[in-house]
Amino acid sequence: MGNVLAFCEFSGSAPKSSALANIAFARKAAELHGGEVIALLVGKGAAAAAADTAKYAPKVITVDDAALGEYLAETFAPIVAKLATDNNASVVSATATSVGKDLMPRVSALLDAGMASDVSGISAKNQFVRPILAGNAYSKVEINSPVIVVTPRQSEFTPAEPLGAAGAVSNAPAGSVDAKGATFERLESQKSDRPDLGDAKVVVSGGRGMKSGENFKVLEELADLLGAAMGASRAATDAGMVPADWQVGQTGKIVAPNLYFAVAISGAIQHLAGMKGSKTIVAINKDKEAPIFQVADYGLVAEWEKAIPELIAEIKKVKASR
Amino acid sequence: MKILVPIKRVPDPALKTKVKDGSIDLTGANWVVNPFDEYAVETALRLSENGESGARNAGAEIVVVTIGPEDSAQQLRSALATGADRAIRVDADDKALDARVVTAVLQKIIETEKPDLVICGKQAVDGDANQVGQRLAGALGWPQATFAASVEMPADQKSLTVGREVDAGVEYKKIALPGVLTVDLRIVSPKAVKNHVTPDAFAYGDGPRYASLKGIMAAKKKPMDVKKLADLGVAVEAQVREIGVELPPPRPAGQIVADVPTLVKKLADEAKAL
Ligand SMILES: Cc1cc2nc3c(=O)[nH]c(=O)nc-3n(C[C@H](O)[C@H](O)[C@H](O)COP(=O)(O)OP(=O)(O)OC[C@H]3O[C@@H](n4cnc5c(N)ncnc54)[C@H](O)[C@@H]3O)c2cc1C
Ligand SMILES: Nc1ncnc2c1ncn2[C@@H]1O[C@H](COP(=O)(O)O)[C@@H](O)[C@H]1O
Numbered sequence A: 001m002g003n004v005l006a007f008c009e010f011s012g013s014a015p016k017s018s019a020l021a022n023i024a025f026a027r028k029a030a031e032l033h034g035g036e037v038i039a040l041l042v043g044k045g046a047a048a049a050a051a052d053t054a055k056y057a058p059k060v061i062t063v064d065d066a067a068l069g070e071y072l073a074e075t076f077a078p079i080v081a082k083l084a085t086d087n088n089a090s091v092v093s094a095t096a097t098s099v100g101k102d103l104m105p106r107v108s109a110l111l112d113a114g115m116a117s118d119v120s121g122i123s124a125k126n127q128f129v130r131p132i133l134a135g136n137a138y139s140k141v142e143i144n145s146p147v148i149v150v151t152p153r154q155s156e157f158t159p160a161e162p163l164g165a166a167g168a169v170s171n172a173p174a175g176s177v178d179a180k181g182a183t184f185e186r187l188e189s190q191k192s193d194r195p196d197l198g199d200a201k202v203v204v205s206g207g208r209g210m211k212s213g214e215n216f217k218v219l220e221e222l223a224d225l226l227g228a229a230m231g232a233s234r235a236a237t238d239a240g241m242v243p244a245d246w247q248v249g250q251t252g253k254i255v256a257p258n259l260y261f262a263v264a265i266s267g268a269i270q271h272l273a274g275m276k277g278s279k280t281i282v283a284i285n286k287d288k289e290a291p292i293f294q295v296a297d298y299g300l301v302a303e304w305e306k307a308i309p310e311l312i313a314e315i316k317k318v319k320a321s322r
Numbered sequence B: 001m002k003i004l005v006p007i008k009r010v011p012d013p014a015l016k017t018k019v020k021d022g023s024i025d026l027t028g029a030n031w032v033v034n035p036f037d038e039y040a041v042e043t044a045l046r047l048s049e050n051g052e053s054g055a056r057n058a059g060a061e062i063v064v065v066t067i068g069p070e071d072s073a074q075q076l077r078s079a080l081a082t083g084a085d086r087a088i089r090v091d092a093d094d095k096a097l098d099a100r101v102v103t104a105v106l107q108k109i110i111e112t113e114k115p116d117l118v119i120c121g122k123q124a125v126d127g128d129a130n131q132v133g134q135r136l137a138g139a140l141g142w143p144q145a146t147f148a149a150s151v152e153m154p155a156d157q158k159s160l161t162v163g164r165e166v167d168a169g170v171e172y173k174k175i176a177l178p179g180v181l182t183v184d185l186r187i188v189s190p191k192a193v194k195n196h197v198t199p200d201a202f203a204y205g206d207g208p209r210y211a212s213l214k215g216i217m218a219a220k221k222k223p224m225d226v227k228k229l230a231d232l233g234v235a236v237e238a239q240v241r242e243i244g245v246e247l248p249p250p251r252p253a254g255q256i257v258a259d260v261p262t263l264v265k266k267l268a269d270e271a272k273a274l
Helices: A017-033 A046-053 A073-086 A098-111 A216-226 A234-238 A304-320 B035-047 B070-082 B099-113 B132-140 B213-221 B260-269
Strands: A003-007 A037-042 A059-063 A089-094 A114-119 A121-124 A127-132 A137-143 A148-152 A168-171 A182-188 A202-206 A229-232 A259-263 A280-285 A298-301 B002-006 B009-011 B031-033 B061-068 B086-091 B117-121 B144-152 B159-166 B169-176 B179-183 B224-228 B240-246 B255-257
Touching: A003 A017, A003 A073, A003 A098, A017 A037, A017 A089, A017 A121, A017 A148, A037 A046, A037 A073, A046 A059, A046 A168, A059 A073, A073 A089, A073 A098, A073 B132, A073 B144, A089 A098, A098 A114, A098 A148, A098 B099, A098 B132, A098 B144, A098 B159, A114 A127, A114 A137, A114 B240, A202 A216, A216 A229, A216 A259, A216 A304, A229 A234, A280 A304, A280 B260, A298 B260, A304 B260, B002 B035, B002 B099, B009 B070, B031 B035, B031 B070, B035 B061, B035 B070, B035 B117, B035 B144, B035 B179, B061 B070, B061 B099, B070 B086, B070 B213, B070 B224, B086 B099, B099 B132, B117 B132, B132 B144, B132 B179, B144 B169, B159 B179, B169 B179, B255 B260
Parallel strands: A003 A037, A003 A089, A037 A059, A059 A168, A089 A148, A114 A148, A202 A229, A202 A259, A259 A280, A280 A298, A298 B255, B002 B061, B002 B117, B061 B086, B086 B224, B117 B179, B144 B179
Antiparallel strands: A121 A127, A127 A137, A137 B240, A182 B169, B009 B031, B144 B159, B159 B169
């Protein structure tokens, strides 16, 4: 028997939606391990998110300390590892966000635990399924260590629904916080009213064929019409047309929205790795041989310059007729 | 400044994935250096030289290491050909490795080599694990800066300021050395690496450098140590074992639509996606 310690990122007074995917994973793992889900909130202000998080887990532990103002793997990992041990956890998990991916292997070192990254499923107590080779294959791994560290993939786990009764909240001390010579300096991010790529129901992505950042405006217009997040191929982000955090793919974000538009994107395997799980894929490309058409549900062979304004107009018509 | 760069060989990502008897079929695979590790070597080179004159900084040394079978010496040679100084191969069967074993081996090597900096790839693109750099930093108690898209080293070479690609944008993190850096794609863009030796105005070509003919010849004479796990006193075993591999189910065939109105109609009525 062992519990599942689920590290949850939060924002203000609530867990992030990415964390709810982790709780969904943790529930499955807890069932197989015969233990319970313990949600863990670490960082300055964590206590404020406890009540909302307690809707999803029978137990919530907060570690809220002024010395934990900014996330650092160096300061967070020892806290997670210690609480895993103190709470008899046999699984420790965090969603495979940029924080989860940075933090959890460090936790695995401190616990000398085997780790499965980016998992898409749990098939037995210590067996996990995960994509490898840019999603071209699924590997099943067995982990033989007393504690197992897992980063579930957000797009593969439906966000957890609230439980009937609120869980119990407790606080744990941060202990001595040692950043090992690391300091957070600043975050440069572009404010956007659009949904996060990981949560969005619709994603509109553009590739090298968009030719310039200026040309993305028309895709943004389409995105805003659909309440979509913006994405891009590596070629477009590398060329500086759009911010790097728009990149979708093996080494960018993994998305699985209801509807994905790939505009002027050729469909390299590394790009497909990030969006193949989308429910409906639309590809717009002027080259009818482009590999993206092999994964698209609907392909339109056309130049975006003509197709996108037309698409915007048609969708407006449909929306107006409802 | 001594930099250790762990590199891994991977089957050419451009080739089609085949599965045989429940594992990836690697017969006749074309092995290449993991692209992120190529970027790690390039980062090490850019930190260690004056990019404009090509002169190596005094005291700069780059050691590449791989844990792998005999054939993986080839990937070490290609790193030596682009400018790394020495190579170490720790003999092991790929199947016997996981992040725990790789970390344990690297720790032993670090004990003797005492590098100021370890630069890993962000992930090996075969297993897509994205673990070793962070696990190693944790085991050593060193600071880590993962997913680096830019790095700046001050003249005193005692720290790094790293631009990290995170979900919300770019995070700047400073780490004291010794430390572990893991590099992302954009670390090899023309001005991503600054070392206070290369003039600020200088721009590298985009991407990692190619080996010159001279470099390839020189690589043949550069030292390559071969060690056994037992020589290093590494006795830990892998905790993670692959028990099966499957190809993903194919996506049902899609359709080419004639024009935008048809597309929108199908999205609305057929896919119910609008
Ligand atoms: C280690 C590694 C990791 C990588 N990770 C990623 C990743 O995470 N994500 C990612 O996306 N890539 C990744 N890549 C890069 C990937 O291999 C491709 O190079 C990249 O996806 C190509 O982007 P693209 O499709 O925009 O550009 P291209 O391949 O150049 O395609 C542009 C397309 O635009 C079309 N086009 C041009 N003009 C028009 C027009 N007017 N109208 C309509 N269509 C037009 C062309 O027909 C073409 O198909 C990675 C590569 C490596 C080596
Ligand atoms: N067998 C190996 N030998 C040397 N370095 C490795 C090995 N496996 C992984 N690495 C390093 O660790 C990084 C991350 O690998 P991974 O955690 O497997 O995705 C790689 O980019 C390499 O720098």
